[in-house]
Amino acid sequence: MNFLIEDRKTRIYWNPYFGGFLLGLILLFSFYMSGRGVGASGGIKSAVVATVNAVAPTHAENSAYFSKFLKGDKSPLNTWLVFQMLGVIAGAFFSGAINNRLKIRVQHSPKISPKTRLWFALLGGFLFGGGAQLARGCTSGGALSGFAANSLGGLIIMVSIFGSGYLFAYFFRKLWI
Amino acid sequence: MGPLIPNEIISPEWNHVFAVLIGIAFGIVMESSGFSSSRKIMGSFYAYDFTMIRVFMTAAITALIGVLYMDYFGWIDRTELFVVPTYLGATIIGGALMGIGFLAAGFCPGTSFLAAAIGKVDGMVFIGGAFLGILFFGEIFPLISDFYYANYLGHITIEESLGIAPDWLALIFVVIAVAVFYVLSIIRKSVQKVKY
Numbered sequence: 001m002n003f004l005i006e007d008r009k010t011r012i013y014w015n016p017y018f019g020g021f022l023l024g025l026i027l028l029f030s031f032y033m034s035g036r037g038v039g040a041s042g043g044i045k046s047a048v049v050a051t052v053n054a055v056a057p058t059h060a061e062n063s064a065y066f067s068k069f070l071k072g073d074k075s076p077l078n079t080w081l082v083f084q085m086l087g088v089i090a091g092a093f094f095s096g097a098i099n100n101r102l103k104i105r106v107q108h109s110p111k112i113s114p115k116t117r118l119w120f121a122l123l124g125g126f127l128f129g130g131g132a133q134l135a136r137g138c139t140s141g142g143a144l145s146g147f148a149a150n151s152l153g154g155l156i157i158m159v160s161i162f163g164s165g166y167l168f169a170y171f172f173r174k175l176w177i
Numbered sequence: 178m179g180p181l182i183p184n185e186i187i188s189p190e191w192n193h194v195f196a197v198l199i200g201i202a203f204g205i206v207m208e209s210s211g212f213s214s215s216r217k218i219m220g221s222f223y224a225y226d227f228t229m230i231r232v233f234m235t236a237a238i239t240a241l242i243g244v245l246y247m248d249y250f251g252w253i254d255r256t257e258l259f260v261v262p263t264y265l266g267a268t269i270i271g272g273a274l275m276g277i278g279f280l281a282a283g284f285c286p287g288t289s290f291l292a293a294a295i296g297k298v299d300g301m302v303f304i305g306g307a308f309l310g311i312l313f314f315g316e317i318f319p320l321i322s323d324f325y326y327a328n329y330l331g332h333i334t335i336e337e338s339l340g341i342a343p344d345w346l347a348l349i350f351v352v353i354a355v356a357v358f359y360v361l362s363i364i365r366k367s368v369q370k371v372k373y
Contacts, residue, residue: 012211016231019210023232024239026202031244032252033187033195035180036259038203040287041311044304048311065318083193087200088287089294094201095208096295104296107215109373121215121299124282125289125306126313127274132286133314134325135271136261139285144233146261148240150334150343153263158237160272165279169222172280176219177371 012099027148034080037145041132043085045069049076065133081141109176120175135160179253204291207232213291215283215299216373222280225371227361234354241347255343265328282306 013019030038049069053060053076060066069076096102108117132138135157137146143161146154181187182195210232211217220226248255279285284292284303292300318325336343 013217013228014206014209014211016210016228017235019206020232020235021239022206023203023210023236024243026199026206027236027240028243028247029202030195030199031240031258032179032247033181033199034192035183035253035257038199040285040290041307044286044307045311048308048315052312052315063315063318064322065315080192080196083196084200084203085290087197087202088204088207088290089200090197091201091204091206092208092213092291092294093204095205096213099209101208101213101295104298106298107292108299109216117299118302121282121284121302122306122309124278124280124284125303125308126310127278127281128284128286128303129278129307129310130314131271131274131278131310132307133271133311134321135268135275136264138275138287139233140287142261144237144240147237147335148244149258149260150241150244150255150336151260151263152330152333152335152338153261153268155335156263156265156268157272157275160269161276161279161285164273164276165222168277168280173223175281176216176283177223177225 024148027145031149036080037141037149038084039081039137039141039145040085040088041129041138042079042081042141044129045133046076046079046082112175116175178251179247180257203287204294207288208291208295212288213295213297213300214373215288215292218288219280219283220371220373223371224364224368227365230361231358234357238347238351238354241350245343245347260332260334262332263330264326265330267325267327270324 027037030036046069049060049066052066053070060070106114106117108114128138132142135142136153137157139161143154143158147158178184182189182192211228217226218229221229244255244258247253282303284300286307289300289303293304336346
């Protein structure tokens, strides 16, 4: 299936337009079946709410933010996005397995140490997690699904994530090139 | 008439089953497109590999056009799709923070799960960071809730805010995407290769 492979020498990844087209079709299928788009940060948020609720239930109920996502006796983990994210993990594992990409490792530019890489991954995750709460969606749920559903909010999330990325890319260049 | 599960043409018990199936399909396609590699994703910001932008924009315009077709065929009513509420200030600042997080980590939440699923420790650490970031946000929420709820524009669509018909809007986005793809292919040839 050579047409799937962009770089025939390495034979690693699918052609990006083919992958993007399939991704769009899956998103459409999700709209058609469940009436909603896909997401990712919402799944992590459910895990946070469930953890806070398990460790300190009164604190979760009194929290102005976490209490918004508590619905009676129903577990905060019992949401569409959590199930979808479990599927994503399984799908990625499957794709990694058939392409020989399963390996415990830290991927980083040779110019930085694994330790630096992990600290910046932690920092980036922290900013992304917090930013997604403020913007009410991340790249998947906010930008991609929101834009496809014609939300102005989705378009603004998309433009501000990539705009800020290109604007500040210079300052982070030593991590990548 | 879709969406099938909310309209109970398919029983709601199936909703989480389809959530898992849709997730699996997403995971396979994104991992196979290279989204489990932070260095491949960041190529789009440093001009050595534009895969991320190409996949993302192709998916966005495919879904945008597809929604119009599904509405035209009467499969779904596009006006019933969930439109996220727009709070202008919070969305822009939140997006800017995510952009900086993206540069620092090379992942967004979705791609970090792909990386973690195939054993990349940096992906797992990112998820931990996102967990802490959300926890932190929840704890400081009373301090920032005024800003969080400021500049509310409602559940507003792109066409309502710009006053352009949806089919013309889709055409404009397709033209923008094709132009971007063309420009990227030119830039790509003039930038030094980065091995990763």
